[in-house]
Amino acid sequence: MDIRFDCTQCGRCCHDLRLPLSIDEAIVWAGRGHDVQLLCDALPSLSGDPPEEIVARFRHDRSFPAMSGGLPIRVAIILVARHAGACPHLLPDMRCGNYADRPRVCRIYPAEIAPHVRLDIQNKLCPPEAWAGDRPLLLRDGFVADAGLGSLIAAHRAAAQSDAPAKARAAMLLGARTAALWNEGYAVRAPAPDDLVAALVEARASMEEVDTGAHWSIVSNRKSTLAMLRDADADGRFCRSDAGYIGFFADEG
Ligand code: SF4
Ligand code: SF4
Numbered sequence: 001m002d003i004r005f006d007c008t009q010c011g012r013c014c015h016d017l018r019l020p021l022s023i024d025e026a027i028v029w030a031g032r033g034h035d036v037q038l039l040c041d042a043l044p045s046l047s048g049d050p051p052e053e054i055v056a057r058f059r060h061d062r063s064f065p066a067m068s069g070g071l072p073i074r075v076a077i078i079l080v081a082r083h084a085g086a087c088p089h090l091l092p093d094m095r096c097g098n099y100a101d102r103p104r105v106c107r108i109y110p111a112e113i114a115p116h117v118r119l120d121i122q123n124k125l126c127p128p129e130a131w132a133g134d135r136p137l138l139l140r141d142g143f144v145a146d147a148g149l150g151s152l153i154a155a156h157r158a159a160a161q162s163d164a165p166a167k168a169r170a171a172m173l174l175g176a177r178t179a180a181l182w183n184e185g186y187a188v189r190a191p192a193p194d195d196l197v198a199a200l201v202e203a204r205a206s207m208e209e210v211d212t213g214a215h216w217s218i219v220s221n222r223k224s225t226l227a228m229l230r231d232a233d234a235d236g237r238f239c240r241s242d243a244g245y246i247g248f249f250a251d252e253g
Contacts, residue, residue, distance in 0.1 A: 004135035011094030012125040019081040022159035026079040030193035039186035042179035045074040062160040064168040065212040070233035077167040169203035185247040221251040
């Protein structure tokens, strides 16, 4: 099946941002004084070996080893440009005022980054005319049709993988030690832009090995999850959905 697309510059995807950024991009974004958050999640990792299944492998490759209580885990951190309302770079006529330097995800959208996620136009913000039959080919049978776009997606995935050790070091510098359970939500850390830049620059320059014994708490808003974490000897803590936790499920209790 073909999916055709051309941006109409409606500006919808440039509002209420949570744009995933590489470390290089986050340093530039936060260096301009804009907010960048850390979204942290964790998954038990008993064997430590890279899994073969595609979803688990994708997550494994952008995570780093750590501990929660007596449970070995892998923590993944997504750096996101966060902005309520219009992006600070959006011009009144809905053009990007940062076009030449816009983050990779701004160039990739509405295509997907994760290899296992199929593009569903119903989930995208683009208006119907953006998908009209006379638009350039975006996807054919689920595969990206444009080599330039394919290279951007590959570069974004490669950065997420190579950035993982520096994210582990930056988290320690920022005192971020809390993660949500994978697929349940994210623990959110929102450092001041200057502090984030300093931590990322230092972490990126460091050659220190990732501390595989670093302790992380796992937060959840579900009692059933906390019971499971307790049984697994993990350090689980209750957390309501608020500024410090984005839960995919309703709070329990
Ligand atoms: S950087 Fe440009 S393209 Fe990206 S969200 Fe902001 S205005 Fe939109
Ligand atoms: S929502 Fe879609 S059509 Fe509108 S500006 Fe973003 S990419 Fe372009």
